Amino acid sequence: xxxxxxxxxxxxxxxxxxxxxxxxxxxxxxxxxxxxxxxxxxxxxxxxxxxxxxxxxxxxxxxxxxxxxxxxxxxxxxxxxxxxxxxxxxxxxxxxxxxxxxxxxxxxxxxxxxxxxxxxxxxxxxxxxxxxxxxxxxxxxxxxxxxxxxxxxxxxxxxxxxxxxxxxxxxxxxxxxxxxxxxxxxxxxxxxxxxxxxxxxxxxxxxxxxxxxxxxxxxxxxxxxxxxxxxxxxxxxxxxxxxxxxxxxxxxxxxxxxxxxxxxxxxxxxxxxxxxxxxxxxxxxxxxxxxxxxxxxxxxxxxxxxxxxxxxxxxxxxxxxxxxxxxxxxxxxxxxxxxxxxxxxxxxxxxxxxxxxxxxxxxxxxxxxxxxxxxxxxxxxxxxxxxxxxxxxxxxxxxxxxxxxxxxxxxxxxxxxxxxxxxxxxxxxxxxxxxxxxxxxxxx
Amino acid sequence: xxxxxxxxxxxxxxxxxxxxxxxxxxxxxxxxxxxxxxxxxxxxxxxxxxxxxxxxxxxxxxxxxxxxxxxxxxxxxxxxxxxxxxxxxxxxxxxxxxxxxxxxxxxxxxxxxxxxxxxxxxxxxxxxxxxxxxxxxxxxxxxxxxxxxxxxxxxxxxxxxxxxxxxxxxxxxxxxxxxxxxxxxxxxxxxxxxxxxxxxxxxxxxxxxxxxxxxxxxxxxxxxxxxxxxxxxxxxxxxxxxxxxxxxxxxxxxxxxxxxxxxxxxxxxxxxxxxxxxxxxxxxxxxxxxxxxxxxxxxxxxxxxxxxxxxxxxxxxxxxxxxxxxxxxxxxxxxxxxxxxxxxxxxxxxxxxxxxxxxxxxxxxxxxxxxxxxxxxxxxxxxxxxxxxxxxxxxxxxxxxxxxxxxxxxxxxxxxxxxxxxxxxxxxxxxxxxxxxxxxxxxx
Numbered sequence: 001x002x003x004x005x006x007x008x009x010x011x012x013x014x015x016x017x018x019x020x021x022x023x024x025x026x027x028x029x030x031x032x033x034x035x036x037x038x039x040x041x042x043x044x045x046x047x048x049x050x051x052x053x054x055x056x057x058x059x060x061x062x063x064x065x066x067x068x069x070x071x072x073x074x075x076x077x078x079x080x081x082x083x084x085x086x087x088x089x090x091x092x093x094x095x096x097x098x099x100x101x102x103x104x105x106x107x108x109x110x111x112x113x114x115x116x117x118x119x120x121x122x123x124x125x126x127x128x129x130x131x132x133x134x135x136x137x138x139x140x141x142x143x144x145x146x147x148x149x150x151x152x153x154x155x156x157x158x159x160x161x162x163x164x165x166x167x168x169x170x171x172x173x174x175x176x177x178x179x180x181x182x183x184x185x186x187x188x189x190x191x192x193x194x195x196x197x198x199x200x201x202x203x204x205x206x207x208x209x210x211x212x213x214x215x216x217x218x219x220x221x222x223x224x225x226x227x228x229x230x231x232x233x234x235x236x237x238x239x240x241x242x243x244x245x246x247x248x249x250x251x252x253x254x255x256x257x258x259x260x261x262x263x264x265x266x267x268x269x270x271x272x273x274x275x276x277x278x279x280x281x282x283x284x285x286x287x288x289x290x291x292x293x294x295x296x297x298x299x300x301x302x303x304x305x306x307x308x309x310x311x312x313x314x315x316x317x318x319x320x321x322x323x324x325x326x327x328x329x330x331x332x333x334x335x336x337x338x339x340x341x342x343x344x345x346x347x348x349x350x351x352x353x354x355x356x357x358x359x360x361x362x363x364x365x366x367x368x369x370x371x372x373x374x375x376x377x378x379x380x381x382x383x384x385x386x387x388x389x390x391x392x393x394x395x396x397x398x399x400x401x402x403x404x405x406x407x408x409x410x411x412x413x414x415x416x417x418x419x420x421x422x423x424x425x426x427x428x429x430x431x432x433x434x435x436x437x438x439x440x441x442x443x444x
Numbered sequence: 445x446x447x448x449x450x451x452x453x454x455x456x457x458x459x460x461x462x463x464x465x466x467x468x469x470x471x472x473x474x475x476x477x478x479x480x481x482x483x484x485x486x487x488x489x490x491x492x493x494x495x496x497x498x499x500x501x502x503x504x505x506x507x508x509x510x511x512x513x514x515x516x517x518x519x520x521x522x523x524x525x526x527x528x529x530x531x532x533x534x535x536x537x538x539x540x541x542x543x544x545x546x547x548x549x550x551x552x553x554x555x556x557x558x559x560x561x562x563x564x565x566x567x568x569x570x571x572x573x574x575x576x577x578x579x580x581x582x583x584x585x586x587x588x589x590x591x592x593x594x595x596x597x598x599x600x601x602x603x604x605x606x607x608x609x610x611x612x613x614x615x616x617x618x619x620x621x622x623x624x625x626x627x628x629x630x631x632x633x634x635x636x637x638x639x640x641x642x643x644x645x646x647x648x649x650x651x652x653x654x655x656x657x658x659x660x661x662x663x664x665x666x667x668x669x670x671x672x673x674x675x676x677x678x679x680x681x682x683x684x685x686x687x688x689x690x691x692x693x694x695x696x697x698x699x700x701x702x703x704x705x706x707x708x709x710x711x712x713x714x715x716x717x718x719x720x721x722x723x724x725x726x727x728x729x730x731x732x733x734x735x736x737x738x739x740x741x742x743x744x745x746x747x748x749x750x751x752x753x754x755x756x757x758x759x760x761x762x763x764x765x766x767x768x769x770x771x772x773x774x775x776x777x778x779x780x781x782x783x784x785x786x787x788x789x790x791x792x793x794x795x796x797x798x799x800x801x802x803x804x805x806x807x808x809x810x811x812x813x814x815x816x817x818x819x820x821x822x823x824x825x826x827x828x829x830x831x832x833x834x835x836x837x838x839x840x841x842x843x844x845x846x847x848x849x850x851x852x853x854x855x856x857x858x859x860x861x862x863x864x865x866x867x868x869x870x871x872x873x874x875x876x877x878x879x880x881x882x883x884x885x886x887x888x
Contacts (some may be wrong), residue, residue: 002605006627009599013626018640018661024647068630074665087722118643127598130659133603156569157455157765157776159611160578161446162604164570181566182457183450186512194454196462202780203468205885209719217462221518227784227884237550260785311765320764322600336646340671341704346702371851440647442673 002162003054003063008122013069016115017079027113029330029349030121031106032128038319042420045403046107047140047170048131050126050396051232053389056088059120090117092384095352096394098135098173098403099379100410102425105352105367107132109380115332117293129324130163130283134170137316139407140291141309142175143415144300147305151193152179153286154314164369167314174401175407180308188396193282193308194221197254208237215241215250220358223254223284226269231257235269239276254282254305260285263302270303282306284343290317291417337438346431347438352379362409368428446606447498449505450512452566457513460559461523470549472558472886473774473793474565475550476572482763485863489583489847490551492575494840495855496568497833501534503564536828539796542579542617542840542847543823544854546869549796549811551576553824558775565770573768574607578614581760583851584735585753586619587744587859593750596623597730598758611758617844619851624752632840637752639667639700639728646672652681659685659694662740665697667728670713677702679713682759683720698749707746712745726750731756735759735861781882790875791882796823806853812872821881833856 017330019025034044055307061069066084066183069075075083090112101107108128110117141150151172159166161183168184178191185192196214204210207229215222226234238255245252256274257265262285273281285297286308297304311317326337327345337347348369353376357363368374414420463469478488505513510528513519519527534556542856545551554561554573585594596615605627612628622635629636640658647656651673659666666689671677682699689696699717701709706729717725728740741748755761760817771789772780783792792813797820801807812818827834838846858864 004605004627006630007599007605007608008626009597009624010626010629010636011624012638014638014662014665015640015644015658018644018658019647021661022657028647029645030643040568065630069626072629072636074662076661110860114647118641121641121643122600123605126602126605129601130603151784153453155451156566157573157768159572159574159603159759161448161451161567162606164451166604177492180455182452182454183446183448185454185516186450186509192454194456194458196455196459196563197562198782198784199472199474199565200459200462202772203463203472203558203775206516213466214459214462217465217520218458218518221458222699229783252747258784315603315759315764317764320761324601328646331647338642338646340642340702341675343703349547401858411817 003058004065005059005119006065007126008119011117012121013075015118016083017075019078019115019118020079020082025113025115026332027111028328030110030117031328031329031350032108032326033106033324034103034323035323036103038322040318040418041136042414042416043100043102043136043423044132044322045135045174045406046095046101046132047097047173048134048403049094049097049108049383050130051127051131051166052108053384053393054122055123055127056092056384057387057389059078059088060195061088064122085323086119087387088112089387090121091382091386093380094383095379096381096402097399098406099318100362100406101352101379102365104346104422104425106171106350106380109349115306125324129322131166133322134167134313135174135403137256137319138171138176138312139403140417141294143311143407144291144294145307149284151308152181152313153310155181155307159313163314169396172312174403175395175400180441181412188377192246193357196225196437198225198228201225207234208241211241212236212245215245215252216248217256219250221255222250222252224252225256225258227257231260231265232272233267235272239272240280242276242278245299252281254284257286258287262304263297263300266302266304270332286310288312295417305398335434335438337435339442340440344433346427348431348434350431353377354379356409359413360409362423364424364426366426366428367431369430369434372428372430374428386427447502447508449503450509451570452563456563456565457519459562460527463479463562464523464526464884465558465848466537469557469559469875470776471555472561474554474561474770475773475794475806476552476568476770477765477768478547479769480547482766484762484862485580487544487546487580487768487867488576488859489579489618489850490539490545490576491579491617492540492572493541493552493827494837495575495610496552497536497828497837499567499571500536500564500828501831501833503530503532505530530560530563531831532556532564533831534560534825537824538827539823539874540825541843541844542850543660543821543849544616544806545868548790548869548871549809549822550794553793569768569770573766575610575614577760577886578611578757579618581757581763582615582618582620583847584861585738585757588738589751593728593753594620595616595750596620596625596757597752597754599625601755602758603736607758613840615757616845617840619844640669642669645669651678652685655682655685656689659689659696660692665696666694666696667700667703668696669700671701671703671709673711675704676712679716683716683722686720686722692715694724695878696725699727700728700730702731706748707741707744710746710748728752730754732756739861779878779882781879783886790871790879792878793873794875797821800853804853805855806867808868808870810870810872811875813874816830816872816874818872831873833847838875
């Protein structure tokens, strides 16, 4: 994962040039939030904070980067000197990873000298946006099939290697069982899963021979791909190999289907396996699966034990981006607000309070000015002080447990894959009053 | 850019375990191709080969990675020993970056000992898929607005940092003028562009003061964002500052619009600027622009000189992935073919030949077996031999020039943003005969 300080938009640096020249280095408060939900989303799941904190802690321009900036001729020597020693010294408040949230609710607040808070905008959005996008997409499959083995299969069509790694992380956080991406195992401790590809079968002249050799090479992980030529014939070959493999002490752990009508094939294959005495051999399915297809397969009670979910999840194909922003809310102690057409924001430092009904189900949130009295559970917590992460940040496993609890608290109506009703998010009277004051100051 | 050998799917490693154990290390031929075009695409633009060649040349497991694999308990010591010394020693044939191509045409062919050719599948797809996706998306804007300044603004919502960098590269390759992503300037020599954000304006109590300070800090790049409060009022403030800034030797290079009806605002702003003697001050527009909106703005002859195109391009929002594959075509000298339902592929090593009409416009391609006689320009070239790139690989600028020539050769009907007709791609009689032979061998 690259944490180069040059992972930013050029306008951040041209603005810093202005800020430094005018000594505009008082405290600024920026917040990251989502403006509105994509179609077919009823809620979002916060993810990416761990990578944000690492980025902020390590933020520093290398001497090569400063030399390169100098070579562009766009920066004055005094500004380059400031950049050369820049560190992030601010505070961060955030919703813990795994928190369910809604539009207009800040999930991260940065309080730092203006140039620092400005420079980090591009990469902070880049990190929070993507993992939140994927965790929110993955959660949909988790809620549809809570008792199934769900594996991220998306590396190849994820948008680059960082996307592949962070999609593995975000989907695991949201409740997936693991990922096929090996590096995600090493980097994040995520359980990794894998079987065989069609090419393995095709290198052999006989499919059965390929099955035997794979099982011998992977005796504890003998999951055999049976659809290269004919799915049911493949299942029968697996049954026919049972005795020979058992004699070697190899159990046929599972078969994988990757094409055709998965529910229909699964039913036929289940019968063939059961008749052949392989009733403990599981059926794993992959191939173009997303939460919509998963819902169909679950509704049909297809006898499938696990699913590989790839491209559609790792690209969040039905909603490949979120309408999100990182906006200035306060500078030098004065609340600020953007009022551009269709893009106005609520001003000031904010907190989000969540209320639950007596069954522990979320009943409504309130967004209000920080430190205003409000009922409910405050969602933003301090996670970094003076540029150092506060000790005891949740592990990935803890974030995953939080996501599970949060998703369990979702109203049933919000779990629908489409046409979910709007969850109540109230903008408090205090916040509305502050917006009015800010507007009067701007127009006055 | 990470080139870890663990950027792969676990099944590649479980298959390698089988291949090593059975001494299946003869030459394998794999090809990467796109099965079918997404809706609203009439052609694709090849990109990502440079990163593939770097990946292959550097491919190596580190001792930490081998130790981690050992710790999973899934790999036998003999296999880990082989992985520890694995290098890519094969040949690569490919279409040069910037080549326009169509479904069923291989754009890359790997010829290498089976374990090597297998291991690299996941990352090769990951690299070729993403840049091809973005170059193909970006080319649509380039063809709609060939004489405009087009700048990649997408870093923040690109899927991670590698996606941001590679989207900057792929869009520049396809004809964009540059990118806002600073690291793309340092890493790839791409021209970088940037102005100011709303937050810069908001930190000041007066918009005019913000304009003056920004222009003083960036005298050669005074592009002022005028929509924070009221676009036309902002334009008038710019006019009012003209004399004072000119007295300091500062030319107001441009203004930026980022919200509202861009064509309407641009027309009004153009009049205000021209009346104020700023007829050389350009208008730059951004905010949710993609090729569809661009087409509308061009049709309205909106007086806009340049466009920032971000999220929609960097995520290829209307088609966030391609249906592509990397498939075994030959092993140990024998052609192979996958026949799974709906996923059958053409077997053997292939070449693509392109023909042109007398005006230099592409008139049809033929996919045939390698070395079969065929009319036209062969598109696949050898680019790596024995694991080493062949000298004289095109620079990014050369790839960009090739893309420009290729896009100039596109039939006009294929340039439509939707409902483009199908370009003729013929599967040669030789290739059809080979498929028949392979099928007879499988079923026989």
